[in-house]
Amino acid sequence: MSLYAARCPVVVVTGFLGSGKTTLLNRALKDPALSDCAVLVNEFGAVGLDHHLLEIIDGNTVLLASGCVCCTIRDDLKSAVLELEDKRLRGEVPPYSRLVIETTGLADPTPVIATFMSDVSLRHRFRPGLVVTTVDAAQGAATLDAHGESVKQAALADRLVLTKSDIASAAAVDALRARLRQLNQSAAVLCAQADDFDAAALLRADVYNPSHREAEVARWFESQHQHRHADGHSQHGDGIHAFCIEVDEALDWSAFGVWLTLLLHRHGDKVLRVKGLLNVKGADTPVVINGVQHLVHPPVHLARWPDDARHSRIVFIVEGIGQSVIEESLRIFNAL
Amino acid sequence: MCGFCAVFSGVPHWTETASDAGDRDSDSGGHAWRLARQRRLAIVNAVLAHYGCRVADWMGGEFVVTSQRGRSEMVQHLPQVWQVAENIARRPLDPLDPTLLAALRARGSSS
Numbered sequence: 001m002s003l004y005a006a007r008c009p010v011v012v013v014t015g016f017l018g019s020g021k022t023t024l025l026n027r028a029l030k031d032p033a034l035s036d037c038a039v040l041v042n043e044f045g046a047v048g049l050d051h052h053l054l055e056i057i058d059g060n061t062v063l064l065a066s067g068c069v070c071c072t073i074r075d076d077l078k079s080a081v082l083e084l085e086d087k088r089l090r091g092e093v094p095p096y097s098r099l100v101i102e103t104t105g106l107a108d109p110t111p112v113i114a115t116f117m118s119d120v121s122l123r124h125r126f127r128p129g130l131v132v133t134t135v136d137a138a139q140g141a142a143t144l145d146a147h148g149e150s151v152k153q154a155a156l157a158d159r160l161v162l163t164k165s166d167i168a169s170a171a172a173v174d175a176l177r178a179r180l181r182q183l184n185q186s187a188a189v190l191c192a193q194a195d196d197f198d199a200a201a202l203l204r205a206d207v208y209n210p211s212h213r214e215a216e217v218a219r220w221f222e223s224q225h226q227h228r229h230a231d232g233h234s235q236h237g238d239g240i241h242a243f244c245i246e247v248d249e250a251l252d253w254s255a256f257g258v259w260l261t262l263l264l265h266r267h268g269d270k271v272l273r274v275k276g277l278l279n280v281k282g283a284d285t286p287v288v289i290n291g292v293q294h295l296v297h298p299p300v301h302l303a304r305w306p307d308d309a310r311h312s313r314i315v316f317i318v319e320g321i322g323q324s325v326i327e328e329s330l331r332i333f334n335a336l
Numbered sequence: 337m338c339g340f341c342a343v344f345s346g347v348p349h350w351t352e353t354a355s356d357a358g359d360r361d362s363d364s365g366g367h368a369w370r371l372a373r374q375r376r377l378a379i380v381n382a383v384l385a386h387y388g389c390r391v392a393d394w395m396g397g398e399f400v401v402t403s404q405r406g407r408s409e410m411v412q413h414l415p416q417v418w419q420v421a422e423n424i425a426r427r428p429l430d431p432l433d434p435t436l437l438a439a440l441r442a443r444g445s446s447s
Binding site for chain 1: 350351352353372375376379380382383414415418419428429430431432437440441443444
């Protein structure tokens with residue numbers, strides 16, 4: 001296992017007010033397999049969680065020198081995590097190998113992720129894991145209409161969990177699923193009321209764990225495949241939307257790195273997620289890239305191609321940027 | 337940390353951690369890694385030429401961004417190169433800008 005994969009993964013559980021984050025966590029944490037999980041709750045009110053490794057975070061935020069909002073370091077979060085680490089080292093709390101953070105209903109998850117990727121005192125021990133977003137099946141559509149925070153929480157997710165579907169009509173659930181796929185085609189949409197729903201598996205899944213990696217990457221593009229067949233090719237440039245670009249020619253890794261860093265430098269506030277499987281010149285196996293706004297995880301190789309198609313495919317979740325302009329720009333940089 | 341200049345070497349940027357050239361420490365003497373770094377610099381300079389600046393390698397661990405008037409700044413990673421170049425050029429560097437793409441397309445087809 002690489003050094004990056006060996007770090008403690010941080011799972012962010014987010015979702016709008018009243019969307020069922022705590023209920024989902026309570027359900028997941030009953031699984032004995034998650035007894036080595038520490039939980040941090042960003043909550044001002046009563047905490048409805050019962051877990052032996054629970055800490056509360058107060059609200060506070062510190063901006064990085066660059067002033068970029070999505071790269072904001074959450075100083076409160078950092079303090080809470082370092083305190084938890086101190087307790088672990090002193091033997092006051094049991095060892096843990098996974099950290100779960102429940103955000104407030106109005107929180108933007110990106111600064112939480114940025115804190116673990118950017119802060120020098122945290123990034124050697126932790127790394128971001130999945131973002132799990134709960135969406136109330138009954139109220140979700142109205143919430144997405146009224147609150148930009150909820151749209152961003154859904155767009156940044158690796159897993160979207162529909163809650164309270166037992167009190168929503170089947171038609172409303174189907175419409176919400178379709179809307180969420182439009183927003184974020186690379187995230188699996190799960191229903192918490194489904195018989196086969198495994199809440200604990202949500203917190204265990206991990207693209208940087210070598211035993212999960214191939215299945216996780218396949219999931220990104222499985223959703224994309226279904227989306228494309230259902231809705232056609234996305235060319236619109238307004239609002240938050242998702243699309244997948246496919247490049248037949250092998251990518252020059254140097255050109256790709258230059259291109260993506262420049263794209264994220266200029267448009268990182270509008271490029272909410274980038275998830276890609278790249279056919280890199282000179283590499284026998286595909287390279288996986290995974291980014292949230294300006295933040296990009298270290299790339300990893302898959303052991304093999306998931307199918308016979310050896311072309312690059314990259315899912316973008318963007319706000320106000322069209323697919324064709326991104327495709328054209330990448331092709332021009334790749335030809336330099 | 338460099339013993340001569342006391343410069344801390346930070347965590348490698350993601351563009352330098354996995355590539356067709358391999359990991360920095362896994363190939364013999366880092367030759368492939370240096371070639372990949374030179375290739376990255378050439379591509380960055382193709383972009384920066386459009387904005388009146390250029391970048392050079394410094395000791396394999398830093399970049400020096402220089403304006404046409406000779407103002408220089410040293411940075412560690414590509415995102416910092418873009419920020420400094422933008423400050424020097426006094427305009428945004430945009431990979432989706434049609435005029436930049438036209439210039440790069442012309443350069444690509446002439447080389």
